[in-house]
Amino acid sequence: MQRKLVVLLKGYPRLSETFIAQELLGLERAGFELVLVSMRRPTDKKRHPIHDEIRAPVHYLPEYLHEEPFRVLRSLILACAKPGFFAACKDFIRDLGRDFTRNRVRRFGQAAVLAVEWPDGADWLHVHFIHTPAAVGRYASRMIGIPWSVSAHAKDIWTTKEWELREKLADARWTVTCTQAGFERLRGLSMREEIVHLSYHGLDLDRFPPFEAERPLRDGADASQPITILSVGRAVDKKGFDILLKALSLLPDDLHWCFEHIGGGEELSKLKALAARLGIDDRIRWHGAMAQQEILAYYRSSDIFALACRVTGNGDRDGLPNVLVEASSQKLACVSTSISGIPEMFSNGVNGYLVEPEDPVAFAKMLESAIRDPAGRRAIGIAAEVKVRAEFDHRESIRQLQALFADRPIAVPLNQVPAP
Numbered sequence: 393m394q395r396k397l398v399v400l401l402k403g404y405p406r407l408s409e410t411f412i413a414q415e416l417l418g419l420e421r422a423g424f425e426l427v428l429v430s431m432r433r434p435t436d437k438k439r440h441p442i443h444d445e446i447r448a449p450v451h452y453l454p455e456y457l458h459e460e461p462f463r464v465l466r467s468l469i470l471a472c473a474k475p476g477f478f479a480a481c482k483d484f485i486r487d488l489g490r491d492f493t494r495n496r497v498r499r500f501g502q503a504a505v506l507a508v509e510w511p512d513g514a515d516w517l518h519v520h521f522i523h524t525p526a527a528v529g530r531y532a533s534r535m536i537g538i539p540w541s542v543s544a545h546a547k548d549i550w551t552t553k554e555w556e557l558r559e560k561l562a563d564a565r566w567t568v569t570c571t572q573a574g575f576e577r578l579r580g581l582s583m584r585e586e587i588v589h590l591s592y593h594g595l596d597l598d599r600f601p602p603f604e605a606e607r608p609l610r611d612g613a614d615a616s617q618p619i620t621i622l623s624v625g626r627a628v629d630k631k632g633f634d635i636l637l638k639a640l641s642l643l644p645d646d647l648h649w650c651f652e653h654i655g656g657g658e659e660l661s662k663l664k665a666l667a668a669r670l671g672i673d674d675r676i677r678w679h680g681a682m683a684q685q686e687i688l689a690y691y692r693s694s695d696i697f698a699l700a701c702r703v704t705g706n707g708d709r710d711g712l713p714n715v716l717v718e719a720s721s722q723k724l725a726c727v728s729t730s731i732s733g734i735p736e737m738f739s740n741g742v743n744g745y746l747v748e749p750e751d752p753v754a755f756a757k758m759l760e761s762a763i764r765d766p767a768g769r770r771a772i773g774i775a776a777e778v779k780v781r782a783e784f785d786h787r788e789s790i791r792q793l794q795a796l797f798a799d800r801p802i803a804v805p806l807n808q809v810p811a812p
Contacts, residue, residue, distance in 0.1 A: 437681070570593050631701060636699070654679045701731055
């Protein structure tokens with residue numbers, strides 16, 4: 393019989409985190425009993441079908457402590473009787489001295505609620521994201537003496553202070569991450585390199601079956617058959633949609649194209665205004681957020697996928713965006729940037745088109761090259777699909793996680809937890 397896991401999430405369900413939902417469903421299918429605990433309630437108006445396939449119950453912590461004061465107060469009182477409560481308090485006070493914020497206090501309060509409301513029979517806590525969710529998980533684990541592990545992804549690896557990463561890596565039983573770049577950073581900060589693991593998310597290829605039709609070899613020369621350039625992603629800074637729009641505006645006048653964007657996000661109105669200033673708004677359709685099965689049709693009807701990912705001023709960045717892998721699974725040639733885990737998927741000119749970030753001129757030239765060479769574009773799309781189906785099957789990631797969870801370690805006594 394497989395173990396019962398509590399999985400702590402920052403928010404659930406989220407349209408932008410299909411990779412997490414895919415993992416949860418995979419673990420259930422592998423025989424694990426899951427209980428999901430979310431720090432935030434959902435804000436997306438839509439759900440992916442996969443969310444309805446996951447059987448695990450979902451519990452929500454108080455997003456803000458003042459919203460449920462009696463629940464929080466009760467939890468803090470009852471948590472005092474937990475074997476590791478005062479050790480967790482010591483960790484919290486030390487952390488608060490280095491990060492004197494309301495957010496830090498909130499995480500300790502949420503951890504007390506999690507510790508007091510811990511599901512019967514669960515013997516492991518797994519956390520997604522090594523920034524704020526891992527703070528809650530670390531304090532709760534300390535309070536109740538239950539081992540914990542963490543999946544680190546992208547922003548959380550690069551925007552969390554090094555002292556905090558080191559201490560979480562020291563306390564977690566193991567850490568898994570999804571790109572070589574993130575793996576190397578975490579291993580470099582860990583006192584125990586052997587507990588940091590690399591595991592690509594991959595795709596549920598049953599949801600992305602092979603695209604058997606052949607795309608027309610459009611080259612943008614015919615105004616009646618414009619090239620369709622697709623991008624999928626939230627309108628946030630790290631996605632580089634402003635760079636992409638500027639690149640589109642720089643394409644030669646003799647090329648006929650249209651741009652389709654799928655996704656919500658707080659910067660959508662700014663991007664629409666930028667498109668108008670650039671004089672290209674009449675060639676763009678903004679679709680808003682869509683469920684995964686709807687997006688599949690756009691992967692198949694488009695000619696090129698484009699995503700101009702960047703590293704933001706505070707270090708935020710993508711790891712390996714799942715949408716690039718999804719598009720590649722449909723033989724759709726991708727134009728992107730050489731940051732984070734993207735070069736781990738694509739080799740420029742072999743199975744994708746890569747340029748340096750923050751360079752709309754270079755991005756425009758690469759787009760032009762892809763548009764004018766439809767035969768080469770088709771070959772690159774085929775090569776990308778071959779790599780996805782050979783190396784990015786999510787079942788391999790589930791097998792790796794199964795092996796890690798199957799260790800069944802005994803909860804570590806507080807005095808034997810490695811010191812930060």
